[in-house]
Amino acid sequence: MQLRLTRKLTCALLLSAAMVSAPALGESSDAVLNSAEQGNYLLELKRLYLTQDERQALLAHCNDLLSTYALRAAYQVGQAQRQDLLYQVRQGESGELLLREETRAQQGHHVAVRNQRVPLFGVDPFVRYECPTGGISCVLQNPADGSPLLTIVRDHKGAAELAKALSFLIRNLQKG
Template sequence: MQIRLTRNLIASLLLGGLLANPLFAAESATGLTGAEQARYLSELKRLYLTQDERQALLAHSNDLLKTYALSAAYQVGQAQRQDLLYQLRLGAPGELLLREESRGAQGTDIAVRNQRIALFGVDPFIRYDCPPSGISCVLFSPADGSPLLSIVRDHQGAAELAKALSFLIRNLQKG
């Protein structure tokens, strides 16, 4: 009896570890069936009071970026603490604009960086990594796999943001 319980516990821990792996998590979060996709998108449209999927996905992504922003308060013991704030906007057709604002711990040093992300011809699935020893999760660019943005270390938040961004990219690739 005890061996069976131990075996079940080990199996559930291994399965949980596989789902927390960024490669599996990104695929499972965005690999929804047609009915699940439709339900997800209709819930977002209802939540953001719009009939436009693109606007609902953009608003949801920006809300997630605010919720999981990497602030200086999370960086206790770091030499140069700073707030990292992101905002997404729509650009030309097939293009997403990412605004990154970094503020020093005192709030006086502000740097803004804007980035254009061309989406035509790229894999729409967003990958992310949440290293166990770090304080942040990194989401990677679909174009070249380089780091795109950093949020506070939260696996569920990173998975939800990767899912929303993947849906948004697919929507923008439609034109």
């Protein structure tokens, strides 16, 4: 039920964001984080997550998107070692994002957890992603060096929304 609610809320948020950003389609990608869109986006997130704190709303939204678009073993048909790949983000020290990656084997009880600190000061806040045509996943790239940061199920709209939310979160965390 929570998954359906999250998807409905995400769709509503995407629709409202699309209506706000529709006039800006011809502009360059640098205009993605302009102040009017950012204000509307953050206002909608704060309303959606019932908080007045932008950072808490962004963290909650990123974690909901990571849960919704997690790469599950069920999507990996035909692969030898299918596993769930789950992520969570949280705020670290000033200017730092903590990323928790949990890998669960489909059979057995093997769980591997990896924690990563992502320093954000001095990096471009725009998160880029790739969704290869022949693959089953999308990879979001670390804004610091372009290395793979996290992997989600292949869904262009989900990857775009997650990249946008992470970009706003990074920009927020860079404030200190």
